Amino acid sequence: MRAIVYRRPGDSSVLEPSEREIGEPGPGELRVRVVVSGVNPTDWKSRRGSGSAAATAGLTVPNQDGAGIVDAVGPDVTGFAVGDRVWLAISAWQRPESGTAQESTITLAERAFPLPDGVSFDVGASLGVPAVTAHRALTVSEDGPSRLHPGALAGTTVLVAGGAGAVGHAAIQLARWAGATVITTVSSPEKAALATAAGAHEVVLYRDPDVAGRIRAIAPGGVDLVVEVAAGANAALDQAVTHERSTIASYGNDGGMPLTIDFGRAISLNLRYQFVLIYTMGATAWAAAGEDVTAAARDGALAVGEEAGLPLHRYPLEQAAAAHDAVEGGVVGKVLIDVAPQ
Secondary structure (H helix, E strand, O other), rough: EEEEEEEOOOOOHHOEEEEEEEOOOOOOOEEEEEEEEEEOOOHHHHHHHOOOOOOOOOOOOOOOOEEEEEEEEOOOOOOOOOOOOEEEOOOOOOOOOOOEEEEEEEHHHHHHEEEOOOOOOHHHOOHHHHHHHHHHHHHHOOOOOOOOOOOOOOOOOEEEEOOOOOOHHHHHHHHHHOOOOEHHHHHHHHHHHHHHHHHHOEHHHHHOHHHHHHHHHOOOOOOEEEEOOOOOHHHHHHOEEEEEEEEEOOOOEEEOOOOOHHHHHHHHOOOOOEEEOOHOOOOHHHHHHHHHHHHHHHOOOOOOOEEEEEEEEEEEOOOOOOOOHHOOOOOOEEEEEOOOOO
16 A cells, blocks of 8 residues: 655655555554545654654654544454544554555544544544644633533633634634634734634734733623633733633643743632643543534534635645645645545
8 A cells, every 4th residue: 555654753855655565453443544634733743753742763654633434443343334434533643653644544443533424534634633632622621511512612702822723723613613702813814814714703813912902802801711822922811811710721832932820810810721732631531522523523513625714735645745844834724635535
């Protein structure tokens, strides 16, 4: 079968085409014929040898997420059958040969989730890391729900930082599906249009000199929950627009600025900072995310494409290096690799 592999960390030039044998799934495993592979920042960071998902030495097949069709089931696996459509999340986490940049991958059954009929492989390959991260961020508030469904976030105001990014896009869509009022911050009018298309009720340019005032004008009492991509850079803003018992759920620190907390304000408001990394969250949270994200996809709440606020950028498998470069270069939207005909 065709595959893309690398044998040492480095820039995208270490990615090379390879022919690999198709293996058989063992206990707890599925074999999935990959149709579309999704590329995330974690993939190029891993390839460079950095980040939480950094690959180990030896042969590695890149890309954590994807969508395809089950074509073999391990001896003790229940709940899946040959022919099932699935979406995959962190397939290659601690399993360097289980990446999705290949025609067939053997993955853990716990990292595969049903892809509902009528939901495209493009949507399936765009879920994974972004949607699970967004789900986790939206379900960690002390006073909020641990599961998402229509109405779960009714009466809640959510601020999504970076609403034009992949996680921000998923957070907007999941929060809207669950009934929240969604405010988002972006850097430009072009990105504002994407965030609006994703479903944000209000969009604020974060370079506005009175961005906190703008958000407070929309939510005079403050926001209940912040989904944060730049914990350090936005620390003062997040603490200024929250209220008693609000939660700031941070999954990233874009810009690398130190996180400074106004202790007096934070303790007086009983603020909660929750850091979100899906690779080390518990099995219960993973099961909840898989079920809820699948339900949202079934309801049509997780659309992709420019008209849904997430432009798609497609590459054939042989151009995986260019796909990685696009993500590393900060392309706006979702990068997909076409592995097999849909």
